[in-house]
Amino acid sequence: MKNKQQNILIIGAGLCGTLLALRLGQRGYKVSVYEKRPDLRTTEMASGRSINLAFSDRGNKAMKLVGLEEQVKGLCVPMHGRLIHDKNGDTVQSNYSGRKEEHINSISRNDLNALLLNEAEKHAHVNFYFNRTCKSVNFEQTTALFHDEGSQKDFIEDADVIIAADGVGSSLRRSYFLDRDFLFSFSQDYLTHGYKELSILPNENGDYLAKKNALHIWPRKDFMLIALPNLDGSFTVTLFLSYDGGLYNFNNLTTEEKVVEFFKTEFPDALLIMPNLAAEFFKNPTSPLGTIKCSPWHYKGNTLLIGDAAHAIVPFYGQGMNAAFEDVVVLDTILDMNLGSWEATFKAYQKKRKIDTDAIADLAMDNFQEMKEHVIDPIFQQKRKLELLLEKTFPAHYHSKYAMVTFTEDLDYHVAMLRGRAQDRAVLTLLSNGTIKLNPKPTKEDLQKFLEQIKHDTNQILENQRHASLKY
Amino acid sequence: MKNKQQNILIIGAGLCGTLLALRLGQRGYKVSVYEKRPDLRTTEMASGRSINLAFSDRGNKAMKLVGLEEQVKGLCVPMHGRLIHDKNGDTVQSNYSGRKEEHINSISRNDLNALLLNEAEKHAHVNFYFNRTCKSVNFEQTTALFHDEGSQKDFIEDADVIIAADGVGSSLRRSYFLDRDFLFSFSQDYLTHGYKELSILPNENGDYLAKKNALHIWPRKDFMLIALPNLDGSFTVTLFLSYDGGLYNFNNLTTEEKVVEFFKTEFPDALLIMPNLAAEFFKNPTSPLGTIKCSPWHYKGNTLLIGDAAHAIVPFYGQGMNAAFEDVVVLDTILDMNLGSWEATFKAYQKKRKIDTDAIADLAMDNFQEMKEHVIDPIFQQKRKLELLLEKTFPAHYHSKYAMVTFTEDLDYHVAMLRGRAQDRAVLTLLSNGTIKLNPKPTKEDLQKFLEQIKHDTNQILENQRHASLKY
Structure with a gap:
């Protein structure tokens, strides 16, 4: 050597x-x-x-x-957060971190x-x-x-x-x-969903037709559309959809009319800025995941x-x-x-x-569920709101699972997974059972208590897991 | 059709x-x-x-x-139980069930x-x-x-x-x-262990050279030998051993002397009735698991x-x-x-x-650990003793995991796995923390209480698992 x-x-x-x-x-x-x-x-x-x-x-x-x-x-x-599009075309932004400098690209x-x-x-x-x-x-x-x-x-x-x-x-x-x-x-494990790449082109001035610095998501539970910005003013759009389940799927979207009908029903605001949709849909391959x-x-x-x-x-x-x-x-x-x-x-x-x-x-695999489904779940949205508050208020002391995986490059993935999953469970339980409330707006003292409770419960969950994974 | x-x-x-x-x-x-x-x-x-x-x-x-x-x-x-051989050649039988009619073949x-x-x-x-x-x-x-x-x-x-x-x-x-x-x-998932078939032949009168109606096991933690009886008085013997880990393994057992030394150290009583060991060892293939x-x-x-x-x-x-x-x-x-x-x-x-x-x-896969390792663990042996007592005393009301998998042919494997694993954990915990004691010999009333406690704890474990496997 x-x-x-x-x-x-x-x-x-x-x-x-x-x-x-x-x-x-x-x-x-x-x-x-x-x-x-x-x-x-x-x-x-x-x-x-x-x-x-x-x-x-x-x-x-x-x-x-x-x-x-x-x-x-x-x-x-740079993309600072997810911009979530509902069926009316209304959007809400969910940042990736409460720490300003943390973003993906x-x-x-x-x-x-x-x-x-x-x-x-x-x-x-x-x-x-x-x-x-x-x-x-x-x-x-x-x-x-x-x-x-x-x-x-x-x-x-x-x-x-x-x-x-x-x-x-x-x-x-x-x-x-x-x-x-x-x-x-x-x-090799395949999903029952495949994906297809599409695009949103810039306008004639080369400007972005949707918000630039975000990862756009149209989450629809059983499927989703996402869009990522390119330097040239365009977006690369990806449709994740079942091959054969549900009302619309890759196997039955066989005509231009049906594709447009699907987008009109599910992603109307995207359709408005995708004039080439039908042509691209049939030109581009559908690929497995x-x-x-x-x-x-x-x-x-x-x-x-x-x-x-x-x-x-x-x-x-x-x-x-x-x-x-x-x-x-x-x-x-x-x-x-x-x-x-x-x-x-x-x-x-x-x-x-x-x-x-x-x-x-x-x-x-976990994040597939999160992106197409959980992001529109009220309790998940509260969780993200809480986590962003904690990261902003105690930047050195709270890291969401997403932040551990994405922004904490010296933390091994498997440690991020173990700690992140336990912390997610702790936070969701505390929100579900009302121990943590975000209404009225928590004070810094409230947040400090929340943080301590989350750390305690997370450690408890990890401790229990260690016992459960012992022999027998 | x-x-x-x-x-x-x-x-x-x-x-x-x-x-x-x-x-x-x-x-x-x-x-x-x-x-x-x-x-x-x-x-x-x-x-x-x-x-x-x-x-x-x-x-x-x-x-x-x-x-x-x-x-x-x-x-x-018929094989009524495991006959476990220690390094001195001493044996102890562990039946497969407390119900007389239940055996494997x-x-x-x-x-x-x-x-x-x-x-x-x-x-x-x-x-x-x-x-x-x-x-x-x-x-x-x-x-x-x-x-x-x-x-x-x-x-x-x-x-x-x-x-x-x-x-x-x-x-x-x-x-x-x-x-x-x-x-x-x-x-496809391979074990790091492989196996090799060997044999114990009958004596000149065609009689079995070891106890007939049992599955013989020589459990040695990192490897094991087993023997199953055949109708003709012989036993088919199988050695499960690592390809390359430990002191003796398939890769380094390359001479007759070394094979005999290995059996003399680890399975001396088996060696006595396996005069063809060395010849068979090099004639028969080593196969993966x-x-x-x-x-x-x-x-x-x-x-x-x-x-x-x-x-x-x-x-x-x-x-x-x-x-x-x-x-x-x-x-x-x-x-x-x-x-x-x-x-x-x-x-x-x-x-x-x-x-x-x-x-x-x-x-x-679970049973690999059990056979080569747990069967010689004191708490596991207590568990088997308790389970046989319960099956004998309440034949309609207690079934060990082994009995659910092996003798309860109308119970789906996945149900047997879920219930059996939870019950194993309950029993081992109750034995470990002293809630269940087998000394002095439990009365029928004691056993009735044990049974109820085990059922309760098993259901509790299953209930907790259901919660934990909910989304998030």
């Missing part, structure tokens, strides 16, 4: 693979990255992947690590990827090869079989280490799975899965890219330990990291 | 596929069964699959359904399968084709691609319905998985997964075959409903059944 002339082959020049190539390049390794798509800096991106993403503090920690924090800021559209996948590619290519020993599709990986021999989309020829690359950052359809993961002599635990978990991520010291290739999650916490970036940060801290071999490094990495990627996968 | 001339193709003539063929034959369907292995009635069975199995009340319910209850009895060796996979084959073949419209390996299923066209192991030629079979009972490596499940346009949720879950089991009304093909479980509850047989019973009750189409039938079947096969999968 000390020999930095080792050849590291990375499969996939998406966000995670490129960041990893950049970081390994900075650490002095010789890195070759093979990507099946054309170079996105010189080609129109294919549709079917989400155009913009939520970027927050865990992702930003990775940008700090590679020295790109300032440059990334220029690509971000909408960022273009393409722009961010291009920035990382440009930065990685500055290292002479980091090289990118586009239009090379990985067909399989021989993880005993540490070789990968590629198909050159240009010459249409197959070729084999040999490397000292192969790291697959090739996303949800990972070729290395498939090779792990198909090999019968290798005990590979694996799960699923969670992938697997183990082990590595085979000996030869190969490693990272990012979505190792743990794909549903998008409802806005943490997919942030988690993949955090993978690189965690792997970097393990490399700092100089464990002496890639096998020891990969083992230590998975041991540290898997509990956290499992946790964010589960949290993301 | 009313047209009984429809062609039903079953993949796999193992226990589940053959039982299903028999039952569908009895219902009047035309059934063709394709099996990759030779006919086990005329060929020596290949090694690698467990030779004997635990047969209990849920399996027996299926035998009643097809009218084979009496014939199966002749194949059974050791049964030969081969004998039972042969009985089912003979019975199914009595129906002229049920036909078996051996040495035909299914390579894939086209579930849109309802056709299956087979390889004839005799002629070495591939051929395609067309059917009205294809039901795959082809076990853990199911070809239909693989076809579901590999098809990219089909949202197939799937998980895993849980498979998936959904959906069916594609439209064309294809269905059943038995291990749909839900493979670890063997520690002795319920694998019983669950597969119960699948056939449940499918039969759904057929009785005359839902009008195979699609409606398969949908109703999965809706009713999946929650129960998920439950037995989880229960089987």
